[in-house]
Amino acid sequence: MTPSAALEALRAQVPLVHCITNYVAMNIAANVTLAAGASPAMIHAPEEVANFVPIAGALTINIGTLSAAWLDGMKTAAIAANSSNVPWVLDPVAHFVTPYRRKAAQELLNLKPTILRGNASEIIELAGAAGSGKGADSGDRVNDAHNSAQALAARYGCVVAVSGSVDFITDGSNSASIIGGSDIMPTVTALGCSLTALVGAYAAVAPRLDATVAAFVHFAEAGERAATDAIGPGTFAAAFLDKLYALEPENLEETRVSWF
Amino acid sequence: MTPSAALEALRAQVPLVHCITNYVAMNIAANVTLAAGASPAMIHAPEEVANFVPIAGALTINIGTLSAAWLDGMKTAAIAANSSNVPWVLDPVAHFVTPYRRKAAQELLNLKPTILRGNASEIIELAGAAGSGKGADSGDRVNDAHNSAQALAARYGCVVAVSGSVDFITDGSNSASIIGGSDIMPTVTALGCSLTALVGAYAAVAPRLDATVAAFVHFAEAGERAATDAIGPGTFAAAFLDKLYALEPENLEETRVSWF
Amino acid sequence: MTPSAALEALRAQVPLVHCITNYVAMNIAANVTLAAGASPAMIHAPEEVANFVPIAGALTINIGTLSAAWLDGMKTAAIAANSSNVPWVLDPVAHFVTPYRRKAAQELLNLKPTILRGNASEIIELAGAAGSGKGADSGDRVNDAHNSAQALAARYGCVVAVSGSVDFITDGSNSASIIGGSDIMPTVTALGCSLTALVGAYAAVAPRLDATVAAFVHFAEAGERAATDAIGPGTFAAAFLDKLYALEPENLEETRVSWF
Numbered sequence: 001m002t003p004s005a006a007l008e009a010l011r012a013q014v015p016l017v018h019c020i021t022n023y024v025a026m027n028i029a030a031n032v033t034l035a036a037g038a039s040p041a042m043i044h045a046p047e048e049v050a051n052f053v054p055i056a057g058a059l060t061i062n063i064g065t066l067s068a069a070w071l072d073g074m075k076t077a078a079i080a081a082n083s084s085n086v087p088w089v090l091d092p093v094a095h096f097v098t099p100y101r102r103k104a105a106q107e108l109l110n111l112k113p114t115i116l117r118g119n120a121s122e123i124i125e126l127a128g129a130a131g132s133g134k135g136a137d138s139g140d141r142v143n144d145a146h147n148s149a150q151a152l153a154a155r156y157g158c159v160v161a162v163s164g165s166v167d168f169i170t171d172g173s174n175s176a177s178i179i180g181g182s183d184i185m186p187t188v189t190a191l192g193c194s195l196t197a198l199v200g201a202y203a204a205v206a207p208r209l210d211a212t213v214a215a216f217v218h219f220a221e222a223g224e225r226a227a228t229d230a231i232g233p234g235t236f237a238a239a240f241l242d243k244l245y246a247l248e249p250e251n252l253e254e255t256r257v258s259w260f
Numbered sequence: 261m262t263p264s265a266a267l268e269a270l271r272a273q274v275p276l277v278h279c280i281t282n283y284v285a286m287n288i289a290a291n292v293t294l295a296a297g298a299s300p301a302m303i304h305a306p307e308e309v310a311n312f313v314p315i316a317g318a319l320t321i322n323i324g325t326l327s328a329a330w331l332d333g334m335k336t337a338a339i340a341a342n343s344s345n346v347p348w349v350l351d352p353v354a355h356f357v358t359p360y361r362r363k364a365a366q367e368l369l370n371l372k373p374t375i376l377r378g379n380a381s382e383i384i385e386l387a388g389a390a391g392s393g394k395g396a397d398s399g400d401r402v403n404d405a406h407n408s409a410q411a412l413a414a415r416y417g418c419v420v421a422v423s424g425s426v427d428f429i430t431d432g433s434n435s436a437s438i439i440g441g442s443d444i445m446p447t448v449t450a451l452g453c454s455l456t457a458l459v460g461a462y463a464a465v466a467p468r469l470d471a472t473v474a475a476f477v478h479f480a481e482a483g484e485r486a487a488t489d490a491i492g493p494g495t496f497a498a499a500f501l502d503k504l505y506a507l508e509p510e511n512l513e514e515t516r517v518s519w520f
Numbered sequence: 521m522t523p524s525a526a527l528e529a530l531r532a533q534v535p536l537v538h539c540i541t542n543y544v545a546m547n548i549a550a551n552v553t554l555a556a557g558a559s560p561a562m563i564h565a566p567e568e569v570a571n572f573v574p575i576a577g578a579l580t581i582n583i584g585t586l587s588a589a590w591l592d593g594m595k596t597a598a599i600a601a602n603s604s605n606v607p608w609v610l611d612p613v614a615h616f617v618t619p620y621r622r623k624a625a626q627e628l629l630n631l632k633p634t635i636l637r638g639n640a641s642e643i644i645e646l647a648g649a650a651g652s653g654k655g656a657d658s659g660d661r662v663n664d665a666h667n668s669a670q671a672l673a674a675r676y677g678c679v680v681a682v683s684g685s686v687d688f689i690t691d692g693s694n695s696a697s698i699i700g701g702s703d704i705m706p707t708v709t710a711l712g713c714s715l716t717a718l719v720g721a722y723a724a725v726a727p728r729l730d731a732t733v734a735a736f737v738h739f740a741e742a743g744e745r746a747a748t749d750a751i752g753p754g755t756f757a758a759a760f761l762d763k764l765y766a767l768e769p770e771n772l773e774e775t776r777v778s779w780f
Contacts, residue, residue: 016395023546024562026283026325030449035493040449041354041395042284045327048360055357055394065546067565067589069327094561097575100568134575135536135561187765189550189560232762233555242492245447276655286543286585290709295753300709301614301655302544305587308620315617315654329587502752505707 003252006206006214011037011249015057015204017197018086020044020074022064022093025193028237029062032194035245036218038201044070049077054084057204061113062091062193063104064136071104078111087114087203087211091196094136096125109156114208116152117161117196120145127151137186142168150175159208161199163192167216171209177258178213180220182227184236191240195219217252218244263512266466266474271297271509275317275464277457278346280304280334282324282353285453288497289322292454295505296478298461304330309337314344317464321373322351322453323364324396331364338371347374347463347471351456354396356385369416374468376412377421377456380405387411397446402428410435419468421459423452427476431469437518438473440480442487444496451500455479477512478504523772526726526734531557531769535577535724537717538606540564540594542584542613545713548757549582552714555765556738558721564590569597574604577724581633582611582713583624584656591624598631607634607723607731611716614656616645629676634728636672637681637716640665647671657706662688670695679728681719683712687736691729697778698733700740702747704756711760715739737772738764 001009016039021029026042033040043052046069053059059081061074081088090113095105105126109116118126120140121133127148132139142164149160153172162168167178185191198219202211222243230236261269276299281289286302293300303312306329313319319341321334341348350373355365365386369376378386380400381393387408392399402424409420413432422428427438445451458479462471482503490496521529536559541549546562553560563572566589573579579601581594601608610633615625625646629636638646640660641653647668652659662684669680673692682688687698705711718739722731742763750756 022562023283023543024550025547027285027287027449027547030284031493031497034447034449039395039397041357042282042325043358044325045360047328048326048358051358051360065562065564066568068567069329097561098563098568098571100565100571135559137559187554189547189554230762231759232765233551234758234761234765237551237761238494238498238758239491241494241497242490245492245494283543287545287547287709290544291753291757294707294709299655299657301617302542302585303618304585305620307588308586308618311618311620329589498754498758499751501754501757502750505752505754 001206001210002254003214003217004249006202006210007218007252008249009205010201013205014039015201016041016055017200017204018043018052018056018059019197020077021062021193021197024064025062025190028190029194029197031241032244033197033201035241036198036201040197044073046073046076049073050080053077053080053086056086058200059086059088060197060200061088061108062093062196063101064093064193066101066104074108078108082111087208089113089115089117089196089200089203091117091193092122092126095122096133097135112156113158115159115161115199115203115212117199119163119192123152123160123162124148142166159212161212163195169212169216174209175260176213178216178220178256180256181223184227184230184233185223187233188237213257217256218247220256221247221252261466261470262514263474263477264509266462266470267478267512268509269465270461273465274299275461276301276315277460277464278303278312278316278319279457280337281322281453281457284324285322285450288450289454289457291501292504293457293461295501296458296461300457304333306333306336309333310340313337313340313346316346318460319346319348320457320460321348321368322353322456323361324353324453326361326364334368338368342371347468349373349375349377349456349460349463351377351453352382352386355382356393357395372416373418375419375421375459375463375472377459379423379452383420383422384408402426419472421472423455429472429476434469435520436473438476438480438516440516441483444487444490444493445483447493448497473517477516478507480516481507481512521726521730522774523734523737524769526722526730527738527772528769529725530721533725534559535721536561536575537720537724538563538572538576538579539717540597541582541713541717544584545582545710548710549714549717551761552764553717553721555761556718556721560717564593566593566596569593570600573597573600573606576606578720579606579608580717580720581608581628582613582716583621584613584713586621586624594628598628602631607728609633609635609637609716609720609723611637611713612642612646615642616653617655632676633678635679635681635719635723635732637719639683639712643680643682644668662686679732681732683715689732689736694729695780696733698736698740698776700776701743704747704750704753705743707753708757733777737776738767740776741767741772
């Protein structure tokens with residue numbers, strides 16, 4: 001399914017996307033998902049996630065501001081997603097910065113997400129190699145994460161997506177690079193987390209590899225267009241939502257994607 | 261009290277509004293309340309809410325990102341509001357999506373809020389009828405919620421307000437419709453939650469029915485004006501805060517309100 | 521170190537700033553810190569803060585939306601900062617509104633923050649005098665807080681910074697006033713909390729008194745410039761991030777600072 005067809009499906013179906021994300025990303029991730037055309041729902045309590053997951057078109061889990069109660073909700077939700085065949089996306093934010101976080105990310109990965117999205121440092125470290133990330137920002141380049149992404153895709157049977165100036169997406173067999181976006185994007189907080197939510201939205205309406213590519217293309221296209229209107233990170237964030245909303249299926253250029 | 265007089269009172273008194281809201285709405289609800297002219301305070305811990313409620317002019321409770329500890333704080337705060345005669349507003353976000361949430365909303369409703377605000381699906385389902393909502397977005401039209409709203413107003417002795425393209429507000433005896441706003445508003449997350457906070461702000465300075473109408477008129481007026489400046493949801497959100505702030509008492513047109 | 525030299529160091533080192541802040545401020549504080557040139561990380565769980573603090577260049581603690589689990593994380597982080605010589609900043613938001621919050625602020629203050637930042641009411645009340653604040657907004661003027669700030673600086677051996685239309689910063693011996701900013705800033709929520717995060721960023725690259733002054737000058741300069749572009753609080757917030765990002769070391773005018 002092409003990115004254009006995927007966006008058409010998204011707009012037609014307005015899928016419900018169950019997002020368990022961090023406090024920094026809550027608002028912007030909901031706004032990104034909503035502007036793109038889906039219906040986000042932020043629900044995290046262990047008492048209710050298993051009831052909500054089967055109603056949703058997809059689930060996304062992001063460990064940015066982790067705590068014990070939330071991890072409990074995340075695992076419960078992931079297990080529910082697996083048993084009800086709801087696709088789910090894992091975003092292992094800065095998983096390598098503490099032993100607690102590293103363990104949590106591994107436990108979630110062991111539950112076999114449909115799609116794994118991170119920056120280069122996160123993917124490299126998750127594959128067991130040594131990266132140079134610090135905090136939530138990547139210290140590595142996407143190019144250096146290709147092998148790690150392919151290894152993780154094979155090991156866990158998932159799609160792996162690496163965000164950066166040129167994105168890389170693979171299911172272990174087929175891989176794609178996406179160009180676009182803007183250098184200003186890393187200066188706006190939680191855009192990567194918001195992309196994870198958008199990948200979830202597309203995964204509700206398209207096959208997992210195509211869905212991931214479509215979300216990245218929608219994001220890259222909106223980012224590139226927003227940068228032309230923006231003065232800095234503040235005006236960029238507003239323009240970015242405007243562009244995500246305004247983009248039509250025919251605007252998602254396949255020339256942004258190189259398959260190999 | 262007219263909407264104009266209520267806004268005049270709001271700006272003169274700058275009431276302290278105690279908001280217990282969800283993580284998505286935290287920032288925008290505070291900004292909406294602040295831009296309109298009140299002083300919001302986000303405080304949720306069971307250890308302190310009962311001490312803070314009596315200082316506040318009003319309390320608002322929104323169950324968007326519910327959890328056990330927060331529900332405990334919400335109930336404690338509602339009970340404190342009742343015993344100190346502080347008006348309080350309940351926003352039962354997506355209460356029908358899980359049994360856990362349904363029970364929580366009912367428990368809070370049993371504590372008799374001064375004002376209940378929701379979208380059409382939330383109000384219809386709360387009255388015991390079958391709605392067609394999914395997640396936090398309404399699948400029903402406000403017109404179809406009039407009877408449910410009146411039934412709930414009578415049953416719980418509260419004002420009930422239903423948000424939509426034409427809003428409906430009733431205390432069971434007197435009812436009003438409000439026109440205004442913009443189609444773009446549902447594409448910005450947590451605006452309904454922010455309206456709940458604004459209803460709280462007005463409830464601190466005006467009788468409950470007039471307060472609710474005034475908050476909705478202020479919101480509708482700002483929304484309509486912001487839409488003329490906005491390109492999409494991102495620029496709308498910024499323009500909306502600007503308009504809420506810039507509106508003067510004489511701008512709150514009574515022609516937006518139809519009483520019946 | 522001058523504000524210009526401090527900004528130059530900030531941009532060169534891109535320090536990792538560990539922020540434990542409130543739900544309202546999470547996004548804007550991260551965006552402010554990122555736009556200024558640092559790398560924020562929001563991590564609060566007691567299970568991991570002590571592992572993360574030693575990696576960070578500074579820690580900031582803000583009690584805006586306090587709860588028991590978070591207070592536990594805050595204390596653990598502060599103790600870790602002290603034992604690993606990481607500078608830390610305390611923001612005792614509205615500490616005087618409930619006994620629970622007052623006790624929490626005192627416990628954190630007893631752990632001896634490197635820098636204490638608050639509004640006039642918060643500083644006056646913390647020094648044991650009677651202020652007239654309500655909620656998170658100051659009811660007092662910065663001028664009336666000079667003595668309280670100096671007393672606290674002497675008592676706890678920290679830098680004390682008081683935000684207002686003219687800011688005041690002291691280490692008990694040397695004091696500075698900072699002019700700039702805009703009257704519109706108090707109408708945007710969590711800007712004070714965001715300034716606390718920015719003080720942390722500068723404290724990672726400059727001596728504590730100079731760092732605090734530099735953060736306030738950067739903030740005041742950006743605020744003054746953003747106000748000329750803004751229509752109201754919504755457009756101000758976006759413009760403010762743009763200006764924080766665009767400002768270069770030579771733009772941080774020392775004429776904003778009066779030492780005495």
